[in-house]
Amino acid sequence: MKLIKVSFIIAVAVLALVGISATSYAFHDGGVARCGGCHTMHNSFQGTVMTYNKALTAGDPLQNQKFLLVGADQSSACLSCHGKGSGTSSYHVSTQSVVSGSNANMFGQQMTPGGDFSWVKINYKTAAGTGSGYGERHGHNIVATDFGYAADATNTTAPGATVAYAASALNCISCHDPHASARRDSTGTIVYRTATTFPPIMESGSYGAQPTAGEAVGVYRFLGSVGYKPLSYPAGPAFANSAPLAIVPNSYNMEESTHEVRTAYGNGMSEWCANCHDKFLNTTLSLGTGGHPHPAGAAIGASTSAIYNAYIKTGDMTGTDGYTSLVPVEVGAGAAYDATLLSYATSTPGNETYNASTAASVVMCLSCHRAHASGFDSMIRWYNSDAFITEDGAYTTSANGNVQNGNTQAQMAYYKRPETGFALWQRVLCNKCHAKD
Numbered sequence: 001m002k003l004i005k006v007s008f009i010i011a012v013a014v015l016a017l018v019g020i021s022a023t024s025y026a027f028h029d030g031g032v033a034r035c036g037g038c039h040t041m042h043n044s045f046q047g048t049v050m051t052y053n054k055a056l057t058a059g060d061p062l063q064n065q066k067f068l069l070v071g072a073d074q075s076s077a078c079l080s081c082h083g084k085g086s087g088t089s090s091y092h093v094s095t096q097s098v099v100s101g102s103n104a105n106m107f108g109q110q111m112t113p114g115g116d117f118s119w120v121k122i123n124y125k126t127a128a129g130t131g132s133g134y135g136e137r138h139g140h141n142i143v144a145t146d147f148g149y150a151a152d153a154t155n156t157t158a159p160g161a162t163v164a165y166a167a168s169a170l171n172c173i174s175c176h177d178p179h180a181s182a183r184r185d186s187t188g189t190i191v192y193r194t195a196t197t198f199p200p201i202m203e204s205g206s207y208g209a210q211p212t213a214g215e216a217v218g219v220y221r222f223l224g225s226v227g228y229k230p231l232s233y234p235a236g237p238a239f240a241n242s243a244p245l246a247i248v249p250n251s252y253n254m255e256e257s258t259h260e261v262r263t264a265y266g267n268g269m270s271e272w273c274a275n276c277h278d279k280f281l282n283t284t285l286s287l288g289t290g291g292h293p294h295p296a297g298a299a300i301g302a303s304t305s306a307i308y309n310a311y312i313k314t315g316d317m318t319g320t321d322g323y324t325s326l327v328p329v330e331v332g333a334g335a336a337y338d339a340t341l342l343s344y345a346t347s348t349p350g351n352e353t354y355n356a357s358t359a360a361s362v363v364m365c366l367s368c369h370r371a372h373a374s375g376f377d378s379m380i381r382w383y384n385s386d387a388f389i390t391e392d393g394a395y396t397t398s399a400n401g402n403v404q405n406g407n408t409q410a411q412m413a414y415y416k417r418p419e420t421g422f423a424l425w426q427r428v429l430c431n432k433c434h435a436k437d
Helices: 002-021 074-082 117-121 269-280 301-310 407-413
Strands: 182-185 190-192 201-203 216-218 245-247 264-267
Antiparallel strands (some): 182 190, 182 216, 245 264
């Protein structure tokens, strides 16, 4: 009996550790991670000289990587964990098996809300070699030498920027603060490590954890906040706007063939994007005023909210809560992790709470674009280069800048949604808010 009792206690302890490990022992935990995971003090790893940086003299142990990183550059260091050879897996944001070329069967396999960076590698040409390659227009062209990513050769600076951000300096830490100064305290206020006193980060703030007094959680995806500027790019603009508020289910990287993975965006996303693209920020519903082509950061209002909730697909306005992750809107919640926002996200696949939009819901940059990359031009979440998403029940495809060669690649771009989820002749998803189809 004693043996059985001891075994039971051990089993419970093991299960407890497993349960904790999913959050408490994650690599970043919302803040600065284990130093040795990103840096190598003596340009070696397990006795082997680091050779990622091809500019180094071969075998020279006295030459270090940039910033003592475990890769040739910042993004290469990030992708040493966040890259993936093939298949979908948790926190991966790049499919390494996708390489430059005209193979139309290649596609990004990661299905995170931000998208798979490898869409920018695909050269969209026909099998005969005609057409133009627009892969670089499919996302943020991060520089990651070890993984085959290069700066955008066409657009050398960020579009819509008062202070130009050089394409050659764009990498993962252009957006994400690897040392995570910003954090949210128990009142929902963003505080910084640079203050005289500050609460320690106890967990990631991306999944709805709420700190108690004296504690903090990291800001969403430890994005850079006010004053952030990478040390490696001193000429770049210091961020003027705070990190956004959002919550994502733990099961965020998965196909959406039968249900949608909801990221509950609270507020501040368009304002945060404006740290580099300030000319696109438009927080009013006055279309076209001030040189802005579309509202970004504006409450959609009662009439548009009613359209959004009713719109299911072309010809179907029978919805009462027509949420879709292809056209997400912000909740418009307050600064704190309030109960409304928390109720909008869950880690249980298929049971996300699809609350209807309201007049306070906000159209934002990510309502139309993915943050990393997509299968379509300009990082759009859907095929927007034609009037139709589907034609006679099949996905619309194109050799010039969008998914091509039938539905295989297109379905991956839509995270394995079947064509039957749309109308037989489905118009573009601008109609989710405008219903002009």
